[in-house]
Amino acid sequence: MAFISSGYNPDKPMEDRISDIGPRKYDEFYPPVIxxxxxxxxxxEYLKPGVLVHVAESGDEVxxxxxxxxxxxxxxxxxxxxxxxxxxxxxxxxFTTRNNIEFMVDSKDKVDPLIKDLESRKFDGGSFKFPVGxxxxxxxxxxxxxxxxxxxxxxxxxxxxxxxxxxxxxxxxQQHRMPAHxxxxxxCCLNMCGAVHCSDIAILGYHRKPPMLDHExxxxxxxxxxxxxxxxxxxxxxxxxxxxxxKRNSVAVKxxxxxxxxxxxxxxxxxxxxxxxxxxxxxxxxxKVSNRISPPMFSKVVVxxxxxxxxxxxxxxxxxxxxxxxxxANARKYERVGEWAERIGWERFFDKxxxxxTHHLIDDFRDPAYSTWRQTSQFKF
Amino acid sequence: MAKHETPMLDQLExxxxxxFVSDLKQEAANRAKxxxxxxxxxxxxxxxxxxxxxxxSFKHGRTHWKHGGIVGVFGYGGGVIGRYCDxxxxxxxxxxxxxxxxxxxxxxxxxxxxxxKLCDLWExxxxxxxxxxxxxxDIIFLGTTTxxxxxxxxxxxxxxxxxxxxxxxxLRTPADCIGEARCQYxxxxxxxxxxxxxxxxxxxxxxxxxxxxxxxKFDGCPNGCVASIARADISxxxxxxxxxxxxxxxxxxxxxxxxxxxxxxxxxxDWGPFDIKKEVxxxxxxxxxxxxxxxxxxxxxxxxxxxxxxxxxxxxxRIGDDRGLSMLVGAKAPILDGAQMGSLLVPFIKAEDPYDxxxxxxxxxxxxxxxxxxxxxxxxxxxxxxxxxxxxEVTNIxxxxxxxxxxxxxxxxxxKEEEVEGGWDRDVNEFRKHHQR
Numbered sequence: 001m002a003f004i005s006s007g008y009n010p011d012k013p014m015e016d017r018i019s020d021i022g023p024r025k026y027d028e029f030y031p032p033v034i035x036x037x038x039x040x041x042x043x044x045e046y047l048k049p050g051v052l053v054h055v056a057e058s059g060d061e062v063x064x065x066x067x068x069x070x071x072x073x074x075x076x077x078x079x080x081x082x083x084x085x086x087x088x089x090x091x092x093x094x095f096t097t098r099n100n101i102e103f104m105v106d107s108k109d110k111v112d113p114l115i116k117d118l119e120s121r122k123f124d125g126g127s128f129k130f131p132v133g134x135x136x137x138x139x140x141x142x143x144x145x146x147x148x149x150x151x152x153x154x155x156x157x158x159x160x161x162x163x164x165x166x167x168x169x170x171x172x173x174q175q176h177r178m179p180a181h182x183x184x185x186x187x188c189c190l191n192m193c194g195a196v197h198c199s200d201i202a203i204l205g206y207h208r209k210p211p212m213l214d215h216e217x218x219x220x221x222x223x224x225x226x227x228x229x230x231x232x233x234x235x236x237x238x239x240x241x242x243x244x245x246x247k248r249n250s251v252a253v254k255x256x257x258x259x260x261x262x263x264x265x266x267x268x269x270x271x272x273x274x275x276x277x278x279x280x281x282x283x284x285x286x287x288k289v290s291n292r293i294s295p296p297m298f299s300k301v302v303v304x305x306x307x308x309x310x311x312x313x314x315x316x317x318x319x320x321x322x323x324x325x326x327x328x329a330n331a332r333k334y335e336r337v338g339e340w341a342e343r344i345g346w347e348r349f350f351d352k353x354x355x356x357x358t359h360h361l362i363d364d365f366r367d368p369a370y371s372t373w374r375q376t377s378q379f380k381f
Numbered sequence: 382m383a384k385h386e387t388p389m390l391d392q393l394e395x396x397x398x399x400x401f402v403s404d405l406k407q408e409a410a411n412r413a414k415x416x417x418x419x420x421x422x423x424x425x426x427x428x429x430x431x432x433x434x435x436x437x438s439f440k441h442g443r444t445h446w447k448h449g450g451i452v453g454v455f456g457y458g459g460g461v462i463g464r465y466c467d468x469x470x471x472x473x474x475x476x477x478x479x480x481x482x483x484x485x486x487x488x489x490x491x492x493x494x495x496x497x498k499l500c501d502l503w504e505x506x507x508x509x510x511x512x513x514x515x516x517x518x519d520i521i522f523l524g525t526t527t528x529x530x531x532x533x534x535x536x537x538x539x540x541x542x543x544x545x546x547x548x549x550x551x552l553r554t555p556a557d558c559i560g561e562a563r564c565q566y567x568x569x570x571x572x573x574x575x576x577x578x579x580x581x582x583x584x585x586x587x588x589x590x591x592x593x594x595x596x597x598k599f600d601g602c603p604n605g606c607v608a609s610i611a612r613a614d615i616s617x618x619x620x621x622x623x624x625x626x627x628x629x630x631x632x633x634x635x636x637x638x639x640x641x642x643x644x645x646x647x648x649x650x651d652w653g654p655f656d657i658k659k660e661v662x663x664x665x666x667x668x669x670x671x672x673x674x675x676x677x678x679x680x681x682x683x684x685x686x687x688x689x690x691x692x693x694x695x696x697x698x699r700i701g702d703d704r705g706l707s708m709l710v711g712a713k714a715p716i717l718d719g720a721q722m723g724s725l726l727v728p729f730i731k732a733e734d735p736y737d738x739x740x741x742x743x744x745x746x747x748x749x750x751x752x753x754x755x756x757x758x759x760x761x762x763x764x765x766x767x768x769x770x771x772x773x774e775v776t777n778i779x780x781x782x783x784x785x786x787x788x789x790x791x792x793x794x795x796x797k798e799e800e801v802e803g804g805w806d807r808d809v810n811e812f813r814k815h816h817q818r
Contacts, residue, residue: 001420001424005532006532006533006535008531008532013456013531017456018538019457019544020544021544021583022484022576023576024495026487026488029486034563038562039561041563041565043565046648047645048648050646064563070404071514071515072511073512074408074411074511075504076407076411082493085493086493090494092491094489094490095514096489096559097556097606123404123407124394124395125394126401136648136722146441150446150523150787152444152447152464157435159806165675167396167398169395170396173398175651176648177650181646187714191717194516197720198722269447269448276442289608289609290604291687291688293687294502296605296610298722311390311392312392363720
């Protein structure tokens, strides 16, 4: 594999350099029906799960077929998406915020052939390449983070548990039987490069062991003051350690103060936390970002820990499925998971979902904790 | 024959949901076959090694990626995330495996022509594995070697008129909802504002000068499809001030069952006939709606624009015409001091090109945060530390009741000297003339 230059000259990096041009402008990529009717849409309808029609003032219609996608995607797969868009959609497509792919056509007769084509395509392993769904009062794609495929701080994988969970929730990806839409999200550590803290169901990777200290290298690869300052609970202090008779500057960690956030590891590679037994999953429930009926809400921790169980995370998936089923059977039409839990009371939520309530679920982190304890004699037995 | 055995990953090939394992395997096979004779600039079996190292992580329950490293393209401090494998001898193909963030177009519309060009570039100079898309919104190129970074950047900018996105302590690539492009709820042109601000602040996006990351997200309406209120340091949420437009005939069509409520979103179950009182009027959070005979009435002044009635009856109810947006600030995930939702700073502002008023607010916030923010302190944490009043002061915004959920429950007001008649300088001897020690 011989090196092939792009034209870049490493001796003169500024020569002919183009920078600060930003992304391609959005309107270069609008399908004609979108460009013509932008800002003039009248209404939309779900014709069936995964299929939308938007009708414009002009009478124009755009039919959208939404399909699920693993956000981890090869160029071969993207080329296949392009092939479909070339065949059915005049070479246009879009992706959604939740990693779905949307194929748009400008007349109804193009919808069925498109769906037929999409549904006919499967991977060699048997899974659908382009399952149609992800709309309305169903369960759409799980937004997620990198996990073990490419990140240095995760406490769980991302693509693996997402695949396992979506297999379990698959029927509801293709249905509209939920009381309201259910948003499931996964973040593989609490840096949360996805916004899982406001999801109906959040799957969160978490560590449970304080950092190990690689004293021999710590002072060489880390700025000790930065590592100390990074700790939100002030559990890290400077320390001198002796290795092979040599005094070295390092740090000491007050383990009982550690909340396992991993912020020190972000600042200092000599403080790794990851551990097969220590790491696992926290389940959080009842968040939302929409302002519909009730204001946006944070998700609440309802299961403090489930061990990582690759490759299919059965306990995590089973618990999610249980919560979804109890919600579907009990919530009122339009009621989100969090609204339902608040209406019936969280004590009833644990009851109905048959989840054990443990001391871990009572907030003891700083000021906001107090407001989550019960300051009333109103409660249910 | 696969280079590495992957018995655990293989179990993720079954089941209906698209299998990323099958996709990785198909890419590994594509590279091995190389029908188009691509002169791969990084190891041809790189995807085999991705599968191998991921299998090892499944076995160990731990990641095998090291901390980042300082790699990037000349003149930028973001857009590339250094990544090295901690088992390079076993998986040499991914020993150096850096991420590149490619700034995505607004609302993630694409032409196939453009996507195919990106695919060709990434197959040639990288692993051929992507994220479509990363959490912030960028197209993510997963895995290439250091010598390829400048080459890829050169090709992106010279051949594809395409720049990198943000990473590190700078403005992250802004992201928007589909907005007016295909949604009747959008109260402003999310793509236009997102693009304008992205272009205006290219320097802030590429060259880290901030205490920490900073995110803009643009939601066209209070439904919040890009979750700006949960994750953007400045969240731009479309809203309006005048009446919801009502088509009374269409209201009757919903009542009569001619139109499906919620645009057919509940079609998977028999919820019984549509009941406008139960499903709309009684669920209105401000109780500002009622029926007078066959006419739906809305007391606009009392409406808080939650979108519920419009969502349920999109063919009958439409957003008003006096449109703009609300700016909320300080949202973030839990690291470090707990999660924060965006707090309302600007209740209403017009979103019209060239958006000067919006830029003024942004720049006032940045001036303050860059001056006062500590290393790795998000805007929301600074607001908590110095107070919401301080934010109002630096942005020169007058306090209004809309800023709070409720007024404070303690009287510990930090009065300023100039607010108190006569100031704070007093003569204790004069005081003692009337009050013995």
